[in-house]
Amino acid sequence: MRIxxxxxxxxxxxxxKEFHKMNKxxxxxxxxxxxxxxxxxxxxxxxxxxxxxxxxxxxxxxxGSNPLxxxxxxxxLKYAYPLFLGTGRYLGRFIIEDIRTVEEKIxxxxxxxxxxxxxTLQRTDGGLLSWVQSLGLxxxxxx
Numbered sequence: 001m002r003i004x005x006x007x008x009x010x011x012x013x014x015x016x017k018e019f020h021k022m023n024k025x026x027x028x029x030x031x032x033x034x035x036x037x038x039x040x041x042x043x044x045x046x047x048x049x050x051x052x053x054x055x056x057x058x059x060x061x062x063x064g065s066n067p068l069x070x071x072x073x074x075x076x077l078k079y080a081y082p083l084f085l086g087t088g089r090y091l092g093r094f095i096i097e098d099i100r101t102v103e104e105k106i107x108x109x110x111x112x113x114x115x116x117x118x119x120t121l122q123r124t125d126g127g128l129l130s131w132v133q134s135l136g137l138x139x140x141x142x143x
Contacts (some may be wrong), residue, residue, distance in 0.1 A: 050092065080093040
C-alpha cells in the first residue's frame with residue numbers, strides 16, 4: 001500500500017482513498033492603526049491560523065462501505081490529530097472542521113461506486129516555528 005498521508009489513524013492511500021489536491025492557507029494577524037498625518041501602521045498581533053483542504057475521490061464502493069465514515073467519527077470526537085505525509089514529513093496537529101462528499105454512479109442497491117470528497121482541517125498547534133523551538137534547536141540566532 002502506498003501511503004499518501006496519515007491523519008491520526010486514518011490512512012490516505014493511492015489504491016483506494018487518494019487525494020488529488022491539498023491546499024494550504026496560512027493567515028497572519030495584524031492590527032491596523034490609522035494615524036493622523038503619518039499614515040497607517042500595522043502591528044503584529046496573536047499567532048497565525050493554518051487551514052488545509054484535501055480533496056480527492058474514492059472509487060468502487062460496491063459493498064456500500066464508505067471509508068470516510070471513519071473520518072466522520074474522528075470529527076465527532078473533536079480531537080486534534082497529527083497529520084503526516086507519506087514521506088514522513090510532520091505537518092502539525094489538526095481538527096477536522098468540515099467533510100463534504102458527493103456520491104456518484106449509484107447502483108441499484110443504493111451504494112455509490114464513486115465518492116468525491118473535500119476535507120477541511122484546522123491546525124491547532126503553534127505552527128512550524130513553535131515546533132522548531134520546542135525541539136530546542138540552536139538556529140544560529142536567526143529566530
